Structures are given as structure tokens and as C-alpha cells.
Amino acid sequence: MAEPAPALSIAGLHKRFGRTAALDGVDLEVQPGQLVGLLGPNGAGKSTLTKIACGLVRPSEGAVHIAGHPAGSAAARAVTGYLAELFRFPGWASADEVLQLHQRLARSPGDDGERAELLARVGLSEARHRRVEEMSKGMQQRLGIAQALIGSPQLVLLDEPTSALDPAGRRLVRDLLVDLRSRGVAVLLNSHLLGEVEQVCDHVTIIARGTTVASGTPSDLARPGGVEIETEGGTRHFPDATREHVPDLVAQLVGAGERIYDVRVVTGTLEEAYLEAVAEPQP
Amino acid sequence: MIADVNTIAVYALREALRRKVLIVVLVLTGAFLGLYGWGTAETFDAVTARPDEPLVREQTVVGATLLGLAMFVTLFLGTVLAVFLTLNAVRGDAERGLLQPLVVRPMGRVSLLLGRFFAAATVCGGYVLLVYGIAVLLTGTLGDFTPDDIVGPGIALAAAVVVVVGVALLGSTVLSATANGIAVFMVFGAGLAAGLMGQIGEALDSDTLEDISSVAAWVLPFEALYQQALYLLTASTQNFERVVITLGPFGGARDGGALLWPWAVAYLAMVWAAAAWRFGRMDL
Ligand SMILES: Nc1ncnc2c1ncn2[C@@H]1O[C@H](COP(=O)(O)OP(=O)(O)O)[C@@H](O)[C@H]1O
């Protein structure tokens, strides 16, 4: 049997807006049950990439497929859930009515039960009949996330879904993402919050100036920062050493007559890796 | 597809009901109809009290002129409604982020456009028919004039406002909300100016002016439909009255001929295709 198509596959994607090249050759894949974080500075092209995947923006060049269907086709849109970075729901509609509208448009067989469950998952059960204009921005963002999950999509595209959320809301979204993954849903998460991405994502792609500058698992990217050993003579740094080298290093130092007070394996953070990756190339 | 169009139309109608402009238009309509009824009663009293003129003839002239005025106001209010229901349909809503969550659903952009169109066309067309009907009733009861053709002018007037809906929808794929509103009113004004020019041309016996006017009315067929509606009011009135009515201040009646309706339908289809094409290629 053929391997199932990736939930999202992007190859050689270019997008030009007039003379601006928003995307300049990006490749990306998200497998079912995989949670991929898309990072990059403002204007890197993250939102553009997401919009192309859900058919809002037409690519200039390149192939984008969702579960084997060309992006933008009805079949692709039918299996995709999307939360835009900047979105609004009609102020006069209640949370429940917004979800009902999207159930109809998504042809979701889910009924009352689906809406109640989704509102509970984003912590809006109490606000079910509250009108959107009476909701805080954070509550609207929660509603937006619920909306993106209508009809059990195979691929969920979230463009900075936690920008307006309080810490509890962010936590809730993290749990929700983990839960989606366990159900085999593929998620592409755009975020500025590196800590958040580091905690939940299986894979991280960093883009800058329209191209991929780094890609890998969060721990791959957050390269180790060597080993620090405190001796009588001060702190000594072994930049290329890892945890495996510690016993030998200590033995060596002790053998050389040093007294050891502390040993630290320095782990790099995703933030450092990120800043390094997106740094402007030196002229 | 039909289910999606229906869903969007219901959504657009619900949105329309929340807009304050609907209340404004309804209040203005009530005020206008009240004034119209009063004015009609007074005018016909004055006409009847003057025994020197042949009564029937003068009643026709006065009745048709008054109802013509009412039809102008009806079209104007219908246009206000049409513009406000569609001015933000595409770019305006896209700029506010209202459109994107809907467009990414499987229905596609054409269904969305159709839904918006049907909602606005139904509200505006229905509104125009209703106000026209009430004006005819008032003219018949408080005054003493019934148009030669009662249904025809209403249909032509409703069609005129549906054309405006189409134009405003096309405008919304190019311009953001405020600019589109202004642009559509300017187009509407251009149509009226063309009509007025035709009347001046008729009065001055200038063929050139009349030609310019009729070309403009066909380029903006809501004007041709409006002129057709006026024409149908007194379509079978002959001789002297007909001339007086044609020259009346709010007249501009002109028979669009057999091609008017096919042209109006084709025009709407073209406006529609252009809107769908623009919207289909837009990056949102
Ligand atoms: N509709 C548009 N028209 C013109 N330029 C655009 C448009 N959308 C995005 N851009 C440009 O494309 C680049 C990438 O934008 P975006 O994808 O929004 O970045 P990000 O989401 O990573 O912050 C930016 O330079 C932005 O100015």
C-alpha cells in the first residue's frame, strides 16, 4: 500500500507581492499527527505561507498539497482548519452562532454536541450565548481556535493563536495541541513564543527573508553549549564537550591534581539557535 | 452549492438587520411616504378646485408627475440601501478580517458572492416594490390617478436597484468600503445627470444631447430602467398629456424598447462575471 500523503507538503514555494518576495523557495512537510512550529521574525513570510496553504493567497511558484489535494481546491479546504492572525467574527453573533455558521460551511455532521465540546475545550462554555462584541480579544481568539477545529480537520493551521491569550489560555492551547496530535491531526503553528514552540512542537522550521534558515527538532536546533567545570583555578569551559564527555573530563582534571567543585552541562536554548539563524548575514 | 449560497445569504440578511442604516432608511421612508400622501391630497384638491381646465387631463399630468417624483425618491432610497448592504462585501470585509474565515471553507468564493448578491437584491428589490406599491396606493386614494401599467414600473424600478447592487458588489472587489460607497453614489449620480441631460436636450431640441443621454443611460442601465419605469406610468396616455409629462421636472420617461430587458440581464451578468473574476484572483 502507498504511504499516506503528508497532511501538508510544500515544495519550492515562491510568492511575490509586486516587487516584494515574501517567500523565496520554501519547503516544508507536516505529517499526520505531527506538530510543526513555524518561526521567523516579523515579515519573514509565515502568514503568507499559511494563507497559501488554505487558499487565501495564490502562490507565484511552487507546489502546495494538503492530504494530496492541491492547496486552494475544495477538497483541500474541506480537510483544513484555519485560524488567521488577524480575524474577526461578526459582533452581533453569539459564540454558538459563529460555530453553527462554520459547521454548516464546513459541512460538519457535528451538532450541538460538537459545539458544546469545542467551547469546553477552549474554556468558553460559560460564554456560549455571549455575543462576540461583548467578548474580550482573548475570548475571541479562543472562539477562533474552536472555529478552526470544527468538522475535525486533518490539518490545522494556526497563525499566532495565542497572541492575545493570558498564561492560562496559553497553557490550555498547549494541552489542546498535544491532544490534537494524539488524535493524529497535523498542526502547523506560527508563533513568536519560542518557549511555547519548544515545549510542544515535534519539529521546528525557521524562516527568514522568505527562505528556510533552519529546520529540525527543537532539541536538534537547541545545540548543546558545552560543559563548564568549576575548579580551584576558576571556571573552565569545554565548548565542544557533551554530557558523555563529563566522566573522562573529570577524571583527567582530577588526575592532573585539580579539585572539582561543580560540573554543569550547558544546554543551548531554542532562542539562541533562533537568533543565530535569523541574524542578518554580515555584508 | 445552493445550501452554501443560502447560508451566506441568511448570514448577510442577519447582518443587514443589525445595521443602523436599515433603521435610517425605514425612518426616511416613513417620513417620505407621509409627506407624499399629504402633498398628493393637497395637490389634487387644488386641481379639482380649478374648473377651467379639463379635469381628467390635468389629473393625469399631476398624478404621473407626482408618482414619478415618488419613484425617484424610491430609487434613491433603494440605492442607499443597496450601497450600504454591499459596499464592504469583499475588500471591506477582507480588510477587517471578517471574510477570511468564511472564504477558507469549501464553498468557494463564487458561492459567497452569490449569497451576498441574493441577500442584497432581495432586500433592495423587495423594499423598492413595497414603497412603490404604497406610493401607487396613496396616489390612487388620496389623489385620483392610477398608472396605465401598475406592475411594470415597479418591476423596472426593482430591476434598476438590483443593477445597482451588482455594480456595488463589483466595486467592493476593487475598492475598500468608504471609497466604494462614494464611487457607487457617483455612478448613480452620473446616471441621473445623463437622464437630466436628455430632458434638456429634448427641450432644446438638441439631438447630440439626447444621443449622449441615451448612450449614458445604456452604459448605466439602472437609469434606462428608471426611465422605462416612468414611461410605463403613462404608456397608453396619448397626445398632449404625454408631451407635458415627458417634459415634467422629474420626468425623463423614455421607452427602452425590446432590447432593454435582455441588455439589463446581460449587463448584470457581465458585472457579475467581472466581480467573480476579480474576487477569484484576489490575495486575501
Ligand atoms: N497582501 C500583501 N501585499 C503586499 N505585500 C504583502 C502582502 N502580504 C504580505 N506582504 C509582505 O510579505 C512579507 C511577509 O509577510 P507575512 O507573511 O505577513 O510575514 P510574517 O507573518 O512572517 O510576519 C512582508 O514583507 C509583507 O510586507
Ligand SMILES: [Mg+2]
Ligand atoms: Mg504573520
